[in-house]
Structure formats: structure tokens, C-alpha cells
Amino acid sequence: MNWRALFKPSAKYSIIALIVVGVVVGVVGYFATQQTLHATSSDAFCMTCHRDHSLRDEVMASAHGGGSAGVTVQCQDCHLPHGPFDYLLKKIIVTKDIYGFLTIDGFMTQEWLDENRKEQADKALAHFRSNDSANCRHCHTRIYEDQPDTMKRMAKMMHKNNFKKAPDDRKTCVDCHKGVAHPYPKS
Ligand code: HEC
Ligand code: HEC
Ligand code: HEC
Numbered sequence: 001m002n003w004r005a006l007f008k009p010s011a012k013y014s015i016i017a018l019i020v021v022g023v024v025v026g027v028v029g030y031f032a033t034q035q036t037l038h039a040t041s042s043d044a045f046c047m048t049c050h051r052d053h054s055l056r057d058e059v060m061a062s063a064h065g066g067g068s069a070g071v072t073v074q075c076q077d078c079h080l081p082h083g084p085f086d087y088l089l090k091k092i093i094v095t096k097d098i099y100g101f102l103t104i105d106g107f108m109t110q111e112w113l114d115e116n117r118k119e120q121a122d123k124a125l126a127h128f129r130s131n132d133s134a135n136c137r138h139c140h141t142r143i144y145e146d147q148p149d150t151m152k153r154m155a156k157m158m159h160k161n162n163f164k165k166a167p168d169d170r171k172t173c174v175d176c177h178k179g180v181a182h183p184y185p186k187s
């Protein structure tokens, strides 16, 4: 095949060739990216940038660290969406963090996290609010409908009253449950 013809948009075959190449590259690229994305979605991946941040130790010390229930909840379980498309989208947003990572002075240090904790926590909370705490509900399914006998009375009452409201007026999980994995800063 003549390579120049491939790049000449007026040639009939070159346009078809371009579309075919485009589709093949797109499909291969999509699956390749899915694979890498899954490979990168481990705590270790998150901690490469959040290296000296106490985030993982905090999770381990919390109820989500496996102490009582024996289940260690991973960063991605709470912070990344489950649908493949949402997953890509959030990952693309996360990759914006590459820019922050390169430009924020001293990002990796604990001092930076301590100083910026409130702002970062509120950004994270905004995301939970935007999808009605979907990640929380993914594990804690039907928290309002099927309350186990072992659930504290206070919890049952709060959940029941919230569920009685019209869906738009309900609070979302993180409105009441802040700091379930990291200490939520007071100020
Ligand atoms: C490329 C480096 C990098 C990687 C990898 C990374 N982060 Fe971050 N992360 C950052 C930076 C930089 C910020 C601060 C962004 C800002 O405020 O501009 C941040 C902020 C956050 C925040 C708070 C702000 C928000 O938007 O919610 C959360 C939550 C977070 N990261 C979770 C994660 C999780 C979970 C992973 C693993 C899936 C991860 N990060 C992987 C660099 C990274
Ligand atoms: C991967 C599954 C998983 C995800 C995701 C998850 N949890 Fe949990 N959660 C657990 C397990 C396991 C426990 C410990 C056993 C128990 O108490 O049920 C727990 C315990 C809790 C508790 C009781 C202990 C405490 O800290 O007071 C609350 C409240 C809670 N989770 C809220 C949340 C919220 C809010 C989110 C979303 C930000 C969330 N969970 C995300 C699995 C999960
Ligand atoms: C209106 C406030 C409110 C909302 C909204 C709310 N909770 Fe709770 N929840 C509470 C209170 C109060 C308790 C009891 C104190 C505690 O354990 O933190 C509780 C307790 C819990 C517990 C521990 C129950 C036990 O076994 O004793 C879990 C798990 C939990 N909530 C999950 C959730 C999830 C998931 C959501 C979102 C679907 C949610 N909650 C929404 C107020 C709320």
C-alpha cells in the first residue's frame, strides 16, 4: 500500500483505511487501558504518590482495617466507581492529579497532608455526595431496609427517620458518617 495515499483524505480508500485503523486502535487501546487500570488499582498504586501520608495506617486503625470483621477495605473500594465507564472517567480525573503531583510543593509529605487535610477531605466528600455515597452502599447494602437485630438502637432510629423522608430530602451516608477511614479534621 502507498503510505501517502493513507494520509490523503481525498482518496476514497485512505478514508476507509483510516476508519478501520482508528477502530482497531480504539478497541485495542480500550482493553489495554482496562487491564492497566485494574493492575494499578491497588493500595500500593495510590501510595506511590501519597507516599508519606498516614492514609493507609489510618484505614488499618479504623473499623475498615479488618480488626473486628476481618475485612480490609481497599482505597479503591471507597474511592473509585464500579461501572467500567465511571471507572475510566474517575481515573481520567485522578490522572489530573499527576499535574498536582508535579506542581504542588512538598505534596508527598505528611506536613502537606496535615495542612491541607480539611480542603482535601471536603473535595473527597463532595464526590461522595455527588453519587449518593454509591461506594458505601455497594458494601452496606439495604442499610435502611434490612436492619440486623445487632444494630445499635440509635443507628436504627437515625436510619429509619432518614429513610422516611422523600428521596431528595434524605441525607447521604457521609453527611452523618464522616471520618470512617481517616480522621475527619475539625477545622
Ligand atoms: C499521580 C499521583 C497520584 C496518584 C497515583 C494518586 N493520587 Fe490521590 N491525589 C494526588 C494529588 C496531587 C492530590 C491533591 C490534588 C489537588 O488538590 O490538587 C490527590 C488527592 C486525593 C484525594 C482528595 C481530593 C479528591 O479529589 O478527592 C483523594 C480522595 C485521593 N487523592 C485518593 C487517591 C486514591 C484512592 C488513589 C489510588 C486509586 C490515588 N489517590 C492515587 C496524587 C495522586
Ligand atoms: C468493601 C466494603 C466496604 C465499603 C466500600 C465500606 N464499608 Fe463500611 N464497613 C465495612 C466492614 C467490613 C465494616 C466492619 C464490620 C461492620 O461493622 O459491619 C464496616 C463498618 C462500617 C461502620 C461501623 C463502624 C464505624 O466506623 O463506625 C460504618 C459507620 C461504616 N462502615 C460506614 C461506611 C461508609 C460511610 C462508607 C463509605 C465512605 C463505607 N462504610 C464503605 C465494609 C465496607
Ligand atoms: C441521619 C444520619 C445518618 C445517615 C444518613 C446514615 N447513618 Fe449510619 N448511623 C447513624 C448513627 C447516628 C449511627 C450510630 C452511631 C454510630 O455507630 O456511628 C449509625 C450507624 C451505622 C452503622 C453501624 C451500625 C451498627 O451495626 O451498629 C453502619 C454500618 C452505618 N451506620 C452505615 C450507614 C450507611 C451505609 C449509610 C448510607 C446508606 C448511613 N449509615 C446513613 C446515622 C446515619
Ligand code: HEC
Pocket: 043, 046, 047, 050, 055, 056, 059, 064, 073, 074, 075, 076, 077, 078, 079, 117, 120, 121, 122, 124, 125, 128, 174, 177, 178, 179, 180, 181, 182, 183, 184, 185
Ligand atoms: C471505608 C472507606 C474508605 C477507605 C477504605 C479509604 N478512604 Fe479515603 N476517604 C474516605 C472518606 C469518607 C473521605 C472523606 C473525608 C472523611 O470523611 O474523613 C476520605 C478522604 C480521603 C482523602 C482526603 C484527605 C482526608 O484525609 O480526608 C484522601 C487523600 C484519601 N481519602 C485517600 C485514601 C487512600 C490513599 C486510601 C487507601 C490507603 C483510602 N483513602 C481509603 C473513605 C475511605
